[in-house]
Amino acid sequence: MQQLQGRVAVITGAASGIGLALAQRFGREGMRLVLADIEAAALARVQAQFQAQGVPALAVQVDVMDEAQVAALADAAYRHYGAVHLLCNNAGVTAPALRAPTWETRTADWQWVLGVNLMGVVHGVRAFVPRMLAGGEPGHIVNTASVAGLISGPGPYFASKHGVVCLSEGLYKDLRAAGAKLSASVLCPGLIRTAILDAERNRAAAFGGATDLSTLPEASQRAAAGFRESLQSGYEPAQVADAVADAVRDDRFYIVPAQAPLVEMLRLRMQDILEGRNPSLPPGR
């Protein structure tokens, strides 16, 4: 989609991190914004900032895990602007304890992470794409996966992101086959400096509540602390947003702003598969 100016962008998880950076970038491009997030106070703060800059920004509190709420988000966006051209299904969560082996991961962890990260994207596609197709205008869908969706590891985060990569590839092919004016991309960032490791701030008690880190085995606590440190020295969300804007304009599907060691892990995984080897262990295991 070459022209962004004046068009409408819907971004989930827009109150923080990568979603906020996407909103800032597309706001600077002259797009009209729909900001969606589960966290009402942060969302209101962000909306006020955009309005103060003269960027049109509708804010809708939504839990992407809930299909009815995402349908209501689409209703609100179309009622307000009459069209949607860019859909960024970006909201996502993880937790420090989710680096434990799969057999130690609680069912509630699987339900929460798959519910937000995978079903959130499914709900977004189902609520918006039929209306974007019916609108007949050019448009683009960007689903935020992760480099975790291209390499492999334990627990629900990796599995959820593999699901997002796969459904996005399917979406791209289906849109092409339908001759649609819509296209799609999948965003697979590496380590990015955001609040993702505090995602349990939005975790409902029904999905297990927040993890008490002090109850984890010492090795898991050390791994969690190390991961937090790596994220803090990660890329800035604005760099990711720039890569996304370029990909939307150039109609590029895979967006992989990831550090070299992560790209190397991707290469190794692909070689393992193609050469019939068993999965290589990550460095240090």
Ligand SMILES: NC(=O)c1ccc[n+]([C@@H]2O[C@H](COP(=O)([O-])OP(=O)(O)OC[C@H]3O[C@@H](n4cnc5c(N)ncnc54)[C@H](O)[C@@H]3O)[C@@H](O)[C@H]2O)c1
């Ligand atoms: N930070 C990284 O290193 C990294 C790397 C790869 C992929 N990602 C992905 O990027 C996306 C954005 O994460 P981030 O790193 O900016 O984290 P973040 O925590 O800074 O932002 C995520 C936003 O999503 C919102 N959110 C959480 N659950 C929600 C729900 N159920 N419904 C609606 N909104 C919800 C949060 O309130 C928050 O504002 C996620 O999908 C994440 O998995 C992040």
